Amino acid sequence: MQLFAKPQASADNQKTVIAQAHTMNTAKTVLAALLISLAMPAWSEVYRHVDEDGNVTYSDEPREGAEEIKVKPVTTVTLPKQEDIGTIEIRSSGEENTNNAPYERIEFRSPEDEESFWSGSGDIALQVSSTPSLKEGHMYEVTLDGQPVGQSTSGRFTLENVFRGTHEARVSVVDSRGRPVQQGESITFTLHRPSVQTPPFPQQN
Incomplete structure (x- = not known):
């Protein structure tokens, strides 16, 4: 078997x-x-x-x-080259930001860019504005040397006891929750404060 x-x-x-x-x-x-x-x-x-x-x-x-x-018709799709994709994405992003930006300008009214001035106490006043005017629910926010120093709907800021030297200030618009809406311009200014080495005014004989 x-x-x-x-x-x-x-x-x-x-x-x-x-x-x-x-x-x-x-x-x-x-x-x-x-x-x-x-x-x-x-x-x-x-x-x-x-x-x-x-x-x-x-x-x-x-x-x-x-x-x-x-044979039934076959749908064909021609894909763009990689370098063309990058160019299209960048261009579209730029156009979208420009078209959807709620403000044409967000700028400092004072001090002027690269302005130099004296302040014995170190207190300085900043004023900002926008075109068009600030929309409802929006606020101006100012940073000094990268650090937020205040938010305001009036566009006026007072900074106290600022150290002598050159500083960078930037203004932007945020919503009621502090979320960025649109970034504005930045300026630099130089603050002089009196000291033993640098008196505020020339001494008179």
Whole structure:
């Protein structure tokens, strides 16, 4: 009984191998047909040919015994180059910011940019404005050397005991929750304060 079992198993294995090979050939044939159809222009003609061994091939060139197949139109999309994408994104972002900006200008009225002045106490007054005028729910915010120093709807700020030297001030508009709305201009100014080495006015004899 065992002597006859081996040939049966061998025959079963051969059938399994043949079935797997047939399945792989069918899958390859379908894949090839799909790739060819995708590569064809819209409404192109594809020819299907079956040889004497049952092998199916697809081609865009007619041959004897081949069957013509109508391929549905394929939608094609031409993607832009990577460098073009970057240019488009930057340009669109800039245009959007310009068009949607609620203010044309947000600027300092005083002091002027690069102005130099004296203050014995170190107190200085800043005044800012915008065009158009400040909208409802918005406030001006001023920073000095990168640090927020106050918010105001009037556009007037008083800074106390500012150290002598050159400083940078920047104004922006924020909403009622302090979230940035639009950034304005920045200026630099130099503050002089009297000291033993630098009296506020020249001494008179």
